[in-house]
Amino acid sequence: MSDEFAEIHDELRAVARGLLGRADAEQAVDWSLIARSGWLGLEAPAEFDGADATFAEVAVVLREMGRAAARSAYPSVAVLAVGALALLEPHPLRDELFRGTVAGAVVPVVALTAEERVGAESAGAVDAHADLTPVGSPFRLVPGNDGLRLHGRAEFVLDAPGADRLLVPARDPGGELVIAAVEPGAPGTVVTARPVVDATRGLGRVSMDGVAVAQASVWRFRGDGERALRRLYDRAAVAMACDSLGLSEAMLEATVGYVKVREQFGRPIGSFQVVKHACADMLVQVAVARQLVAAAVGAQVTSAPDAAAAASMAKAFSTDTAVRVAGKAMQLHGGMGYTWESGIHAYLKRATLDRSLFGTPAEHRKRLARRYASV
Structure with a gap:
């Protein structure tokens, strides 16, 4: 990423860190x-009262969310819901929801399962250079006597329990991938x-059994719906990477601070070579994760051809690193690290969940291996 907006990002980071x-x-x-604070509208167009910024600014807040292990539906709304709404064709109801989302009056959640696999085995025969994220949706719209009915179920939808609007990717009767806007309290939902x-995250199962959907609440993507859904999954994967980077940085700083003051045998434990090496290993891993996350965010901003690979x-790497760094932080804090009061357990649990959401490291590496298999 260019340093052109570094000062703005630093200011945004400072505000987010102080608030969180x-x-x-x-x-x-x-x-x-x-x-x-304007965070919900960072990436939204000005016509919807947004800041007309980019995913790079959203990523700054996501990283601080991870650093603070904050409890918030912000990733679901700012990354997935705003991202999905921006990819849809203009529609009066869509535009109204977009403005309400930016204002914080509505908390929409996209019904994407966070367990979606990114391996090629579920995507059928594909070219080695193709984007291997499987597309489609467990939901479908079928015609009924009184209009369209929505059927299907998605497991482990991020922040679904707190949503007051569900944006459901579904196949319409013609086979096209669309978004159906549904109230969580609608009959059959x-x-x-x-x-x-x-405990800092909420996930839920979303089930639709013959939910009536008005035609006006069915919105089409600009261009190819499958490509749009792939892009949303990649955005979600990068969001988890940003969160993991933030919590890794927090754990590294906490650990270095602790080993400087904790004494054993009359000297700070940070002076022992084994502790120095452990902290140095954590620093190297975090530094590599920082570079990979910056590249992935930049690729999302520019819609680069290799954005999926960067994601x-x-x-x-960053989600694997977060689990290792949080685990090492707990170990280097000694007995204190295993207590509830230290708070390290919250970071380790969050890192563990980040690693599983929107594709495990093994699945993403398999995606990369297939992508470059014939290179």
Whole structure:
């Protein structure tokens, strides 16, 4: 990424760090505060009261969310919902929802399963150079006597339990991939919370059993719907990479600070060679993750041809790194690291979930291996 906007990013980072640092770790960050900060509209066009910025600015906030292990639906809304709305053709109801999302009046969630595999085995026969993210949706729109009916189910949808609008990717009767806007309380819609190891995140199962959908609530993508859905998955993967990078940086800083003051045998434990080496290894891993995440974010901003590969590289390495760094931080904190009061457990659990969401490292590496198999 260019340093052209470095000063703006530094200012945004400082504001986000200060705001998130003051938030209650046991409570979700105040949604109205996030909306007033303008973070929801960073990437939204000016016509919808957005800042007309790019994914690079969203990534700054995502990284700080990870650093603070913040409880918020921001990644789902700013990355997936805003991303999906921007990819849709203009429509009065879509435009109204876009403005409401930017203002914080609506919390839309895209019903994409966070467990979606990115390996080629589920995508059928593909070219080695093709984008290997499987497309499609478990939802389908079928014609009924009184209009369209939505059927299907998605497991482990990020932030689904707290959504007040569901954006459901579905196949219409003609086989085209569209977005159906559904109220969570609509008859036939069931959102069930799915408990996971990370208490800072909420996931849920979204089930649709004959949900009536008005034609006006079915919106089409600009261009190819499959390509748009691939792009959303890649955006989500990069968002998890940003979150993982932020929490890795937080764990590295906390550990270095701790080993400087914790004494054993009359000297700081940071003076012992084995501890120095462990911290140096953490630093190298975080530095590599930082470069890969920056490349992935830049590729998303410019819609580069290799954006999918950059997303997989960043997701695979940074999420693996976060688990290793958080685990090492817990170890270097000694007995204190295993206590509830240290807070390190929250970062380790979050890192573990980040590693699984939107493709595991193994699946993303398989995607990269297939992509370059014939190079």
